Every structure is written in C-alpha cells, then in structure tokens.
Amino acid sequence: MSARERDEDVIRGITEFLGDYSSLDKDRLVLFAVNFLESRKIEPTFDKIVVATFRLFPKKFSLIGFPEYPDGRTIYYCAFNHCTLTKKWLFGNVQSGFKITERGKYFLDETKKMLEGEIKLVRIHQTIPRRKETTFLTMLKKSDAFKKYIYGKKEEVTNSEIYEALKISSPSSKGLTQAHLERYFEYANRINDSQVMEFLDFIKRRLGGN
Amino acid sequence: MPVEQKKEPGEVHPKYWARTVIEAFKNDPFRIAVEIIKNAADSYTRLEKRGKAQPPFEIFAKLVCRKKRPPFIEVLDQAEGMDSQKLREALKYGTQTSMGEDTEAITSAEKGIGLKDAMMALQDNWLITIKDGLLNERRKHPDFATGIGKEDAKVTQEERKKLGISNDGTIVIGRLPEYFHERKFTTICERLQQHFLMRKLLENNKYRILAIDAKTGEKRLLEHKPPQIKEQLLEETFDIEYNAKGHKIHLLVNRSSEELPQGKPFGESGLIFFYGAYSVVDLTFCRFDRDLSFSKFFGEVKLEVERIVRDPDESPLVDEKRRGLDSEHPFNKKLFKEINQRLQLIQEREEASKYSFDESTKKDILRELNKLYKEIKGTGILQPPIEPATFAFYPVYASIREYEPRTVSLIINSSIISDRFEISLQSTNSEIIAKRPVIKFAEKPKERFVTKQVELYSEKANIKGELIAKGFPFTSESAKMGIEVMENPIFSPQNGFAFVPDKTTIVDGGDKKVPLCVDRNTVSDSREITLASSDPINCPGKWLLPQVEKLEKYIIKNIVKIEIPLKVRGTDHVGEKASIEATYEDRTANLNITVVPEPTISGLFRDIRPSAKDTKKICDFIKDEGVLEVYYKHPLFKKYMRKNFRARSDFLVFAADTITREVIKACVASGIEESSSRFYIFDLDHPEKDIETHVIHEYYEHGPMMHEMFMKLARTFKLGEE
Numbered sequence A: 001m002s003a004r005e006r007d008e009d010v011i012r013g014i015t016e017f018l019g020d021y022s023s024l025d026k027d028r029l030v031l032f033a034v035n036f037l038e039s040r041k042i043e044p045t046f047d048k049i050v051v052a053t054f055r056l057f058p059k060k061f062s063l064i065g066f067p068e069y070p071d072g073r074t075i076y077y078c079a080f081n082h083c084t085l086t087k088k089w090l091f092g093n094v095q096s097g098f099k100i101t102e103r104g105k106y107f108l109d110e111t112k113k114m115l116e117g118e119i120k121l122v123r124i125h126q127t128i129p130r131r132k133e134t135t136f137l138t139m140l141k142k143s144d145a146f147k148k149y150i151y152g153k154k155e156e157v158t159n160s161e162i163y164e165a166l167k168i169s170s171p172s173s174k175g176l177t178q179a180h181l182e183r184y185f186e187y188a189n190r191i192n193d194s195q196v197m198e199f200l201d202f203i204k205r206r207l208g209g210n
Numbered sequence B: 001m002p003v004e005q006k007k008e009p010g011e012v013h014p015k016y017w018a019r020t021v022i023e024a025f026k027n028d029p030f031r032i033a034v035e036i037i038k039n040a041a042d043s044y045t046r047l048e049k050r051g052k053a054q055p056p057f058e059i060f061a062k063l064v065c066r067k068k069r070p071p072f073i074e075v076l077d078q079a080e081g082m083d084s085q086k087l088r089e090a091l092k093y094g095t096q097t098s099m100g101e102d103t104e105a106i107t108s109a110e111k112g113i114g115l116k117d118a119m120m121a122l123q124d125n126w127l128i129t130i131k132d133g134l135l136n137e138r139r140k141h142p143d144f145a146t147g148i149g150k151e152d153a154k155v156t157q158e159e160r161k162k163l164g165i166s167n168d169g170t171i172v173i174g175r176l177p178e179y180f181h182e183r184k185f186t187t188i189c190e191r192l193q194q195h196f197l198m199r200k201l202l203e204n205n206k207y208r209i210l211a212i213d214a215k216t217g218e219k220r221l222l223e224h225k226p227p228q229i230k231e232q233l234l235e236e237t238f239d240i241e242y243n244a245k246g247h248k249i250h251l252l253v254n255r256s257s258e259e260l261p262q263g264k265p266f267g268e269s270g271l272i273f274f275y276g277a278y279s280v281v282d283l284t285f286c287r288f289d290r291d292l293s294f295s296k297f298f299g300e301v302k303l304e305v306e307r308i309v310r311d312p313d314e315s316p317l318v319d320e321k322r323r324g325l326d327s328e329h330p331f332n333k334k335l336f337k338e339i340n341q342r343l344q345l346i347q348e349r350e351e352a353s354k355y356s357f358d359e360s361t362k363k364d365i366l367r368e369l370n371k372l373y374k375e376i377k378g379t380g381i382l383q384p385p386i387e388p389a390t391f392a393f394y395p396v397y398a399s400i401r402e403y404e405p406r407t408v409s410l411i412i413n414s415s416i417i418s419d420r421f422e423i424s425l426q427s428t429n430s431e432i433i434a435k436r437p438v439i440k441f442a443e444k445p446k447e448r449f450v451t452k453q454v455e456l457y458s459e460k461a462n463i464k465g466e467l468i469a470k471g472f473p474f475t476s477e478s479a480k481m482g483i484e485v486m487e488n489p490i491f492s493p494q495n496g497f498a499f500v501p502d503k504t505t506i507v508d509g510g511d512k513k514v515p516l517c518v519d520r521n522t523v524s525d526s527r528e529i530t531l532a533s534s535d536p537i538n539c540p541g542k543w544l545l546p547q548v549e550k551l552e553k554y555i556i557k558n559i560v561k562i563e564i565p566l567k568v569r570g571t572d573h574v575g576e577k578a579s580i581e582a583t584y585e586d587r588t589a590n591l592n593i594t595v596v597p598e599p600t601i602s603g604l605f606r607d608i609r610p611s612a613k614d615t616k617k618i619c620d621f622i623k624d625e626g627v628l629e630v631y632y633k634h635p636l637f638k639k640y641m642r643k644n645f646r647a648r649s650d651f652l653v654f655a656a657d658t659i660t661r662e663v664i665k666a667c668v669a670s671g672i673e674e675s676s677s678r679f680y681i682f683d684l685d686h687p688e689k690d691i692e693t694h695v696i697h698e699y700y701e702h703g704p705m706m707h708e709m710f711m712k713l714a715r716t717f718k719l720g721e722e
Helices: A003-012 A026-039 A046-056 A072-086 A102-115 A132-141 A144-150 A159-165 A174-190 A194-209 B014-025 B030-049 B084-091 B115-121 B157-163 B185-194 B196-203 B306-310 B330-354 B359-377 B548-554 B635-640 B649-673 B688-715
Strands: A066-070 A090-093 A097-100 A119-121 B006-008 B057-064 B072-077 B123-131 B134-140 B146-148 B169-175 B207-213 B219-221 B229-242 B245-256 B270-275 B279-284 B297-303 B386-388 B391-394 B397-401 B406-413 B422-427 B432-434 B438-440 B449-458 B463-472 B478-486 B497-499 B503-507 B511-519 B528-533 B542-544 B559-568 B577-584 B587-596 B607-611 B619-622 B627-631
Touching (some): A026 A072, A026 A102, A072 A097, A102 B397, A144 A159, A144 A194, B030 B169, B057 B185, B185 B207, B297 B330, B359 B607, B386 B406, B391 B463, B397 B449, B422 B432, B432 B463, B449 B463, B449 B478, B497 B577, B503 B511, B619 B649, B635 B649, B649 B688
Parallel strands (some): B057 B207, B503 B587, B607 B627
Antiparallel strands (some): B406 B449, B422 B463, B511 B559
16 A cells, blocks of 8 residues: 555545634634644645645535535635745645644644634634625625615615615616526525525515515 | 293193103103104094095104214194194193094093103104194193293294195104114114004004105105914904993904014014004003914904093093003903903914824824723723633734834633732743733733733844743643744845835825934945935935934944934825935935825724813813813923923823823723723712722723823924924
8 A cells, every 4th residue: 555545545534623613714724734634644735735624624615515525725725825925834835735834833732722622712714715605795795775674674775775786787677687686595595694595585575576 | 943932830740740751651762753643643533533634644754863862853744733722731731632533532542641741752842733824832841841932823824834734734843862762764664663553553544654854855654564364363343341331342363474573562463452543552462462372473452442432530441651451440351351261262272283292103192092992991903812711822923023022912811810810921032031021910800801911022133932921829821922033124224225114105294204224334424314305205305314422322233223204295195106215425225105095093082182271180081072182281281391391201200190090081981881891880870989990990900001102192292383
C-alpha cells in the first residue's frame, strides 16, 4: 500500500466533528483541519485540506443544494486568501501545500479551546456560502417591502415596493413577475430560509389578489 | 479782534471755573473744538426744524497752526446767530434755554458743560454773532466773567465782509490751551475725524464741516468712515421703562474684519450712544468696555430720550464731567443692564469659537470616548468578542512595531474572580514590556465578563516573545499570547529622507500633521527643508530642522522625526488627489494625499467645546446635542488659566478631572436611561443613591484612562482663529 493511498484512506475515514462548530468562522475551521492532517503525519496539500475540512465540518463547507459535495472554492479562499495571505496563520500555496506558522499555532490553540467550549465566540459566523442565492436573498431582505412585512406593517406595503423587491422594472408583464417570484422561492428553499418563504407567500397572495 | 468795552462779573468762585474747565477738557482737549463745532451744527438744526434753512449746512473751522504754540481756532457758521438777550442766557451760569439739536428741549442730555466752558478753555476768546442785522461781541474770562465788545450794534457791509457772515451767523475764535498738544493741521483734522463726539455729525450728509489751514488756505472736508462691517451681530429695538414711560432704544452691533482701536475718544471699537441725529453722549461697551474679546466689534445705540432731555427737572444723562453716560442715573442703569445682557449673549456665542480644542485631537478623543461609553454601558463593539471559561487574551497573537505601543485585551470571566483576586502578567522576553504587570480586583465585578486593557511596548525589532497571564489565588489557570516586534518603517526612510508612510488621506477642509523622517546621519549643517504642495493642499513653503541643541528631542533611534502641517484649502475637494515634494539638500521625498470626507462622529458624545457661558457648573453635558461644554469663564477654571497654563500640571489635572467626572456622570445617566443591565437600581423612584455609587465605581474603573485622554485634550486648549 502506497503512502498516498494511506493518506486518502485516513481522510476518507474522517467523521464529522462531534462538538458544536456552527458559530466558528471558517478560517479557524480550515486551520484546525490543516493541523488535523499535520498531527496525523499527512502532508496538508490543498486537495487533502479540502476533503478533510469538508468531512470534519460538512455543515460549513458543503455546496448549496448539494450537501454531499465539498465547497472547494470557499476552502480555497479560507486556506490561501485568508489564512495565508491576510492572517498569516498558514504558510504556502496550492502548488506547495500548507504549513501552520508560529502565529497560526496561537490561533489554533484558541480554536481548539473554542471547539472544546472553553472559549465562546460572541459573534456567530454565517454557515451558508456567499453565492447567488444568498446574495439576492440578502438584497431582498434589505428592500422596503420586506422591512415593512417584518415589522408587521403588511398593509403599508405597496405594489411598487413589491416589484422593486422582486427586481421587476415593468410590472405589466405577469409572466416576468411569476418567473422572478419562482426563482426567489427556489433560492429561499435551497438555503432553507423560512422567513423569506413566508414573505414570498405574502407577495404571491397580494399579487394574485390584484 | 474786538475790543472789550465792559465786563460783567461771573457767578460762583473763579477757582471753581478754572477747575471745571480743566476737568472737562484736559484729558480730551479736542472736545473744545468739538463743542464749538457742535454748537454751530445745533444752530443749523434748529433753523431747519423751523423751516428756515436747507442743507447742506456748512461750518468752517479755520486753524492757525504754529510749531511751538497751540493753534488758534475760528469756527464760523451762517446759522441763527444770537441777539444780546439770547447771548446773556447762553453765557450765564445755570442757563435753561433751547439747546442742542432738539428745538423743544430747553436743555440737552449733556447739559452742564457746553459753549461757555469751551470758550473759557480758549485763550483770547471771542464770540461774534450777527442776528437781524445787529452785531454782538462777547468773551468769557477764565473766572466766568463775560466780556462785552459791541452790543446790538448795527452791522455794516464791511463788517459782514470781514467776518464772512452774509446774513445771520456766529464766529467763535480763540487760542487752544497749552494742554492741546497737536500742532499740525493734518493731525488735528485726523483727530477731529476720529473723535467719537464728532462721528455721527460727520456721517450726516446734511452737514459739511470744512477745516481750513489758515497758512496754506487748504480746505479739507472732515469725514468719518465707519469700519468695514464683516457681519452684523445684532440689530434690535427694545424699550426701557423709566418714569412709567417707555423709551425706545435701537441697538446695533457689528463685527469688523480687523481689530479696532479701543477706548475714548478716538477708539472705533465700542457702542456710540447718541440721541437725535448726531448728539453723541458716550462711546462704551458698558461692562465689556476695553474687553479684548470685543475688539472687533462696534456699533451704536440710538436713544429716544427726548422726553427725559426736555424735562427740566430731570438730572442729566451724562455724568457731571461729561466723560460719558452717568452710570448712576437710574435710566442709564436700566439701559446698561439691558445692553449688557445682549452683549453677554454675543460674547458667549463669540467666545465659544474664540477658544477651541485641537480638532483632530478632539475627534480622536470623541471616538475613544464613545467606544468607552459603549463599554461602560455594556453593549456595542467593545463587548468582549470572546467569552472564555476563565480568562484569555484577545487577540491571542499580536504584531507590534518597535517604539509604538499597542493595546490588547485580557478578557476575564467574572465567575473566577473572588476577593483579592489578581492576574499577573509576565513577558518571556525582557525586551517586550507589558505596561501593566498586575491586574487587581478589589471586589467581584457585576458584569459577566471584564475586559482589561494591556499596553505592549518594545524598542527592539525582530524579536518574539509571549505574554503569560497567571491568576492568583485559588486558580492555577493561565493564558498566553504571542508577540512579535516588527521593524517600524519610520526607521528606514527611503534614501534617508522620506515621508513615512508616503501616502495619506486628509479630511476635506481639515488639517493634519504628517511625519517626515530624516536619517540622522544625513543631517548636515543645513536646516532648511523646502516644501512644494499641489492644490488643494496647503503646506509651509519651507520647514527648518530643529537647531543642533534641540535636535535630541526629535531623534528616535536613528532618525530625526519632524511633523509637517498640512491643510486643505477650503472645502468640496473630496476625492481630489495632491502631492507634496520635500527637498533637503540633494534628497527628495514625496507624499501622496487624497482628500476624503469627514467621518461623522456618532454616539453619546458628538462634540466637546469650550464655552464662555456664565454658569455655576464648570462642565456640563448637553444631552440633546451630545455636546460636552467646558465653561472656561468659571472662576475656578479661570484661576488655573494663568500664564503658560497649557503646560502646567495643575491646570491639566483640574481640567481633565472636571471633564472626566462630567463624562462619567453622563455615561451613567445615559446608561440608566437605556436600561443598561450594568446599572441596577434598587428603588427606581429614588435612584440617586445608586447613581452615585455607579458614578464612583465607573470613576475608579475608567477615570485613569479618561484623565489621560482629557489631559491630552486640555493641552490643545487654544485661542481659536476666525
């Protein structure tokens, strides 16, 4: 059995971290995964980091709508752009693999304490990756119509505010309104945002009523 | 010159008159000329009011100037003239006849000293007057005796021609007294133009007062041009209730662009008090007379006091020596009180901008203060970012720069704190210093987590170390943080002479100082650094390196660090870029600057400003405006504002402590209002006791840090620029 196969087997055998990792930021989790590999004498190359991170923390690093697949793009950003270039917790690149720096070790210790519950992070970090779905649902949540709906002022929501929230410039086209509404429903469904779903139901009733 | 035919004895003792004249004119001998000129103007006014004359009204003041003797003056008008009866009235003691510019008044607001006193001050004086074809000549002796020349003599054409009076009119002649020191015609003209009693008359287009130099024949029209008005500060009409009647007062206060001379009789700064069209009675700023903060202000007070003037039983408004309004007169008392109130408001408004704090220091402190408030209140960005089971550093690793302190936090879970609990801080590298070796707790904190600031400092680059925190007693817990000391770029200026950093931003319309670093080995005998800036940035054209003996103060490690002041010319330059090129011998340094909009200061404290308000408090927080006002006119504050007060520790400590206490009080009051859980109240109806406890607690907790901040601010307390 080759060393390469051994590493892959070990990584395939990783099970999800048992503690609560939902509040931690993804950079710390990637740092933890790199250390996880190092501690098992596995060279932390990019692909191994991707799989190990995903297997350890699947809820944080899966693709939207495809929970069985790792989000390689997010892991790349965390490992290289954030942990290496900005925070200097890691040293290396995709071609060379990665190594934890002296500085990174302090943050690793802190991360371990966080995962063990010794230190609690006050700020809760987002789990869902920033993709089209999250981007547009965030914009929808910033619309006047959504804000009025949330603050219990449903009656005050005007049709023009609804069209603006749905990004429809010409409300005369019923087909376009329907298409946009469906797309927003799909996005909300995919990231399981019940609040937006309720709001879209409200819109559907209002526009159907007209 | 007329010949005296007979003499009428004067009333009262001659010494009285000698003293009266000296007291009236010695300090302001120009008033002799002014009185005579004004007398001529009054005569024209009375004629005009009777519809017997049309402006312009000419008054000629002929001066015979000599180098070593006082000048001879001759004032001529073609107005009413006087008959022998009127002359007797005018020149006798205690006269009550129609006087001044008010035809209905039998006396004037200034009554007491007038024509006869001015004549007595003139040596060899004569009053020659023609009325209804009759010529009269009178003189006043120093003992008040009246000399009589011609009396009701029929005037001949030759006499008219000689006197220069075609119809009715008066001439007053005489030599000005020895205490009249001016000798030159031009100087006398200038002084007459500046004299406050002449001002309203000279500004009045109806009257043309011509000064004539008898030697050269030069004629000069006397004029008064008021100072240029930069801004009108007040224009108001109000009533003064006196003897159950209202008297209208029109008050006008202006600001000039330049400082004006103060004080009577030639000062421009002050309020001209006058009645009628030109009868000036005083030049003063009442309580604020000669106050430097009023040196750019001027204005006038028009008094509608004719009713008081016409009342023969009323005492004069002007003091007995005619120096100005009698401050003891009940009407004047009320008048001054009303004016003082208005002037005080102006002063408060103006002086608020007169003193100021350095803008950038103030803004830094306000930001810091608002952060602190959030910390005190218990929510916001200074809420601990982590909640450790025991205690932990945040961040857990810090890069610091040599010679630059950096603050990190130690977050402590209150559950582990008991009485006499303390945390010791120790650095594993002696070159890295934690400025707070022990954190002590006198009592158990009320909040769940406590954040303590720890300042790190090192003067050695490229070293690493750890800061270890150990709790004591009853715990063996420890926390550590990694520290690395980086090279500070200021110590390696490019080419030995550079701005570090070489790019910066500046707030639109603002100013700042940028560090220019010079390798000490490159400093030669030459001290001059030339600076060239591009629009919209303004900076000095050259800057001198400190002298050799003072250079040591500016040397840090291997460089000389100086700070170059920059300023944005005007506003509306957001987004514009500019550069500065500094040249020192053959070395050049460039700085790129971008103008950015001013970040708004949000939070509880939005401004700190000095105020000239008269209050019992030294410092107050105006919650609605978010402004902390420091009342520098408070006697205690003034006590410390002595010479070089900004450098004196007693002033700095006093100012810092006063502001700190007010800020803490404001924080607690606001925290309670916002229902902060940090401030618990036992009895909500009577919270005073708990508030006091909270204030004391916060003062001990945050006082030292605030003290430092406000001492820094107090050092920048300065006279503002307009």
